[in-house]
Amino acid sequence: MDDRADDVAQDSAQDDVAQDSAQDDVAQDSAQDDVAQDSAQDDVVLVDRRDGVLVITLNRPRAKNALDARVARAVAAAADELDASDDLRVGVLTGAGGTFSAGMDLKAFLRGERPTIEGRGLCGITRTPPRKPLIGAVEGWALAGGFELVLACDLVVAAEDARxxxxxxxxxxxxxxxxxxxxxxxxxxxxAMELLLTGQPVTAGRAAEMGLVNRVTPSGGALDAALELAATVAANGPLAVAATKAVARGTADWRWDEGWDRQAELTDAVFTSEDAREGSTAFAEKRPPVWRGR
Incomplete structure (x- = not known):
């Protein structure tokens, strides 16, 4: 418990840094930071395609990747790109500078900004996540809104020193x-109530015990491990992967008997697809399948 108290004290400082940096950094570097961000909005979020995987990086490291309206629009656009591109199978969401995100930018909040997208939630992914799988790669702090972005991910990899x-x-x-x-x-x-009612952060190891984190890596290794996991997912049939996610996410809202009908609606087309035939053929011929997404 002493370790947790220390974590909270340290975390509080980090949280303040994240939010103060959204104030102090802007005050100190307003000409450079604000002008650069306003003139090159995409810079607050970096997008990189890697062999069927879209890596989405929150890129405000001096502000501990605090979330503002610019970040929200850019993340939402990246999620749209992921779903719209046939050559993209999986997304990976991470943060620059050794931190995932310390949450909402309070300076932007005081200006009246909200890091939300109408009808889609925080950064456009918490209420309506991408149709394709999204993997979180967490280093450092994932707090408040940053933690809620982690919850929008289907799989989570976290470094051992993450909080x-x-x-x-x-x-x-x-x-x-x-x-x-x-x-x-x-x-x-x-x-869930332990996290929500105490407000205290947990280590990556504890988050894994809770069922929030799939894999814990050494410090600095979260992105590489997430990319490895993404490659495994991306090797599977894209239609089947998307349909499986749709069923898994929908099941919490469906009655048991209703779920069977809804599942059939989402998956019938998968079983009659070219990819389904290719999967069986490739298995019989003992070769890797070649997916076409149809």
Whole structure:
């Protein structure tokens, strides 16, 4: 518990740095930072295609990748690119500078900005995540809105020194970006409430025990491990992968009997697709399948 108290104290400083950096860094470097971001909006989020994987990097390292309207629009655009491109199979979401994201940019908030997209949630992915799989690669801090972006991911890889949490209640706020709704669906209720009601962050190892993190890596190794995981997913039939995600995400909202009908609606076309025939043929011929996405 002493370690956790230390983490909270350290985390509070990091959270303040993240939000103060959205103030102090802007005040100190407003001409360079604000002008650069306003004139080159894409720079706040980097997008890189790697062998069927779209790597989306939050790129405000001096502000601990704090989320503002610019970041929200850029992440949403990247998610749209992922779903719209036939040659992209999986997305990986990460942060620059050794930190995932410390949450909302308070300076932007005070200006009246919200890092949300109408009807789509925080950064355009928490309420309506991409149709294709999204993997979170977490280094450093994933707090508040940053943690809620992690919850929008289907799979999560975190470095051993990462810290994840929702500190909103410590400021008399509510985690309305997806954590209060999503955590009780993702992990057991008591564990979800531990995070939501204490506001204290947990280590990557503890998050893995809770069921929030799939793989824990050495510090600095989260992105490489996430890319390895993404390559494994991307090697599978893209129609089947997308349909499987749709069924898995929908099941929480469906009655048991309704679920069978909804599953059939989402998957019938997969079984009659060219890819389904290719999968069986490739297996029989003992060769790697060649997916066409149809």
């Amino acid at each position: 994840l949490g929702v500190p909103e209640v410590t400021r008399s706020l509510v985690a309305i970006g997806g954590a209060a709704l999503g955590l009780p669906r993702r992990i057991p209720y008591a564990l």
